[in-house]
Amino acid sequence: MSxxxxxxxxxxxxxxxxxxxxxxRRLEERTHLAEAGxxxxxxxxxxxxxxxxxxxxxxxxxxxxVSVAGRIMTIRKMGKASFLHIQxxxxxIQIYLKRDxxxxxxxxxxxxxDIGDIVGVSGYSFRTKTGEVSVHAQQFELxxxxxxxxxxxxxxxxxxxxxxxxxxxDREMRYRQRYVDLIVNPEVRETFIRRTNVVSFIRRxxxxxxxxxxxxxxxxxxxxxxxxxxxxxxxxxxxxxxxLRIANELYLKRLIVGGFDGVFEFAKDFRNEGIDRFHNxxxxxxxxxxxxxxxxxxxELVENLLHEACLEVNKRDTTTFLGNEINLKPxxxxxTISDSIREYxxxxxxxxxxxxxxxxxxxxxxxxxxxxSSGKIIDEIFGEFVEPRLIQPTFITDYPEEMSPLAKKHRSxxxxxxxxxxxxGGKELCNSFSxxxxxxxxxxxxxxxxxxxxxxxxxxxIVDEDFLRALEYGMPPCAxxxxxxxxxxxxxTGQDSIRDVIFFPHLKPE
RNA sequence: GAGAAUAUAGCUCAGUUGGUUAGAGCAUCUGCCUUUUAAGCAGAGGGUCGAAGGUUCGAGUCCUUCUAUUCUCACCA
Numbered sequence: 001m002s003x004x005x006x007x008x009x010x011x012x013x014x015x016x017x018x019x020x021x022x023x024x025r026r027l028e029e030r031t032h033l034a035e036a037g038x039x040x041x042x043x044x045x046x047x048x049x050x051x052x053x054x055x056x057x058x059x060x061x062x063x064x065x066v067s068v069a070g071r072i073m074t075i076r077k078m079g080k081a082s083f084l085h086i087q088x089x090x091x092x093i094q095i096y097l098k099r100d101x102x103x104x105x106x107x108x109x110x111x112x113x114d115i116g117d118i119v120g121v122s123g124y125s126f127r128t129k130t131g132e133v134s135v136h137a138q139q140f141e142l143x144x145x146x147x148x149x150x151x152x153x154x155x156x157x158x159x160x161x162x163x164x165x166x167x168x169x170d171r172e173m174r175y176r177q178r179y180v181d182l183i184v185n186p187e188v189r190e191t192f193i194r195r196t197n198v199v200s201f202i203r204r205x206x207x208x209x210x211x212x213x214x215x216x217x218x219x220x221x222x223x224x225x226x227x228x229x230x231x232x233x234x235x236x237x238x239x240x241x242x243x244l245r246i247a248n249e250l251y252l253k254r255l256i257v258g259g260f261d262g263v264f265e266f267a268k269d270f271r272n273e274g275i276d277r278f279h280n281x282x283x284x285x286x287x288x289x290x291x292x293x294x295x296x297x298x299x300e301l302v303e304n305l306l307h308e309a310c311l312e313v314n315k316r317d318t319t320t321f322l323g324n325e326i327n328l329k330p331x332x333x334x335x336t337i338s339d340s341i342r343e344y345x346x347x348x349x350x351x352x353x354x355x356x357x358x359x360x361x362x363x364x365x366x367x368x369x370x371x372x373s374s375g376k377i378i379d380e381i382f383g384e385f386v387e388p389r390l391i392q393p394t395f396i397t398d399y400p401e402e403m404s405p406l407a408k409k410h411r412s413x414x415x416x417x418x419x420x421x422x423x424x425g426g427k428e429l430c431n432s433f434s435x436x437x438x439x440x441x442x443x444x445x446x447x448x449x450x451x452x453x454x455x456x457x458x459x460x461x462i463v464d465e466d467f468l469r470a471l472e473y474g475m476p477p478c479a480x481x482x483x484x485x486x487x488x489x490x491x492x493t494g495q496d497s498i499r500d501v502i503f504f505p506h507l508k509p510e
Numbered sequence: 511g512a513g514a515a516u517a518u519a520g521c522u523c524a525g526u527u528g529g530u531u532a533g534a535g536c537a538u539c540u541g542c543c544u545u546u547u548a549a550g551c552a553g554a555g556g557g558u559c560g561a562a563g564g565u566u567c568g569a570g571u572c573c574u575u576c577u578a579u580u581c582u583c584a585c586c587a
Contacts, residue, residue: 022520079544126545130546150537151536508577508579
């Protein structure tokens with residue numbers, strides 16, 4: 001609603017929306033009910049049973065007394081008796097309503113109800129002629145009058161398969177009115193339940209290892225921990241600029257300095273970048289830091305976590321993602337970034353100068369921004385020729401130092417750091433390193449980032465003096481991990497768009 | 511940020527080469543129907559064709575601009 005409409009709303013009590021005939025009728029009905037002494041929005045209803053449970057417990061066709069509540073999804077009136085389906089948290093159940101059972105007044109009142117209204121029904125379970133377990137209503141009560149018609153999709157069973165006709169499918173409206181999407185498209189509801197299950201699973205997995213779930217600042221005076229452009233905001237009382245975090249890495253490491261052996265946080269992060277089906281301006285990452293461990297150890301953890309999460313939500317170790325069958329059974333393939341580039345392009349990028357790398361990229365047909373340096377050039381080659389072709393889960397390891405200012409230098413390969421990314425379906429899913437804990441080198445790295453910034457790289461990191469001070473007190477050796485939760489949920493639920501795993505994805509205002 | 515596609519009833523969609531009063535199914539309303547299930551039968555109402563301009567005797571249809579969404583590309587996880 002625009003500001004103008006809101007103003008109008010204040011001076012004029014009538015709704016600002018243009019009413020269609022169906023809404024007018026329902027609004028009138030609401031008034032009639034009130035006039036007849038029936039509260040269209042009563043306070044409570046004692047629910048004793050839910051749809052699927054009623055069906056499940058109808059063994060030996062023994063009737064049970066039940067009170068169910070839910071939204072009316074279908075109505076079939078046959079004169080003096082009617083069938084309807086109501087939908088509750090578990091699914092749908094059919095209600096049978098007969099005039100001679102509920103009485104003439106009640107039956108007439110029922111006839112005024114609409115699809116979309118929420119009702120409470122008391123009666124007993126039974127099986128209809130056609131075999132559907134249903135509730136034979138003895139009493140019913142309106143619990144909430146619905147004023148807007150919901151998009152009704154008809155369903156039919158064909159060979160045991162459910163066929164839906166004219167489903168509510170306009171993507172824009174589904175995202176803008178997710179509540180309607182959730183009412184009428186059960187698979188959407190299912191996807192989000194699985195999302196929650198994935199998050200709960202990770203939380204249990206981490207907690208059971210003794211690691212502590214923590215919360216760190218979202219509003220940060222200095223943003224860091226990733227290469228990205230931030231959202232800025234302003235604190236009035238302090239009159240200072242603040243940033244919405246792009247990562248929580250630097251705060252979690254401060255906690256490792258503080259003596260926790262393992263900490264993790266499910267973090268909403270914010271990045272001021274483009275929007276597409278893999279990127280939403282706010283997204284969720286879980287970051288984990290474990291003291292006395294390295295990135296090799298972390299790879300094993302990721303393999304097991306992903307595999308078990310897949311078993312948990314899919315009951316098997318494969319999933320379909322972006323048209324590919326993905327097998328998440330460990331072990332995953334491990335490949336250094338230079339080996340991967342050699343495998344997919346035939347070029348050797350090891351021990352090459354910036355000029356040589358630029359030549360290789362040019363030779364491969366890549367057009368590069370002249371400002372970018374060797375690390376970024378390698379990243380470009382990888383992103384263009386390798387990453388999209390890594391469909392099955394693959395750990396890419398041992399990145400150039402320059403691309404990874406927070407990672408520890410490789411124990412045996414000069415110029416590289418101990419880092420891995422997990423690529424699945426051609427997309428990055430995790431990022432991890434043996435964390436750099438030498439405060440002197442960390443300072444050098446951040447200062448060279450600052451130089452890159454001056455060169456025009458607006459994603460390069462900023463020197464965070466307090467973070468360096470923390471490292472100077474001493475941080476134990478430590479392995480860190482970040483998992484993109486939205487993408488992990490996409491992978492495990494087979495969704496092709498991040499908008500289908502975020503309840504309210506960002507859209508421009510209507 | 512660039513390109514392409516889409517926008518017609520509450521929902522899902524037709525609408526030919528520019529030509530009478532813009533159609534269908536579901537939903538809604540009226541009547542009939544006491545085990546139906548995409549219930550059925552008979553009838554009725556419902557539209558600023560995304561917005562604003564323009565061309566034309568005449569625009570849902572052609573042109574321009576704008577808005578939103580979707581897809582692709584660029585940046586990014």
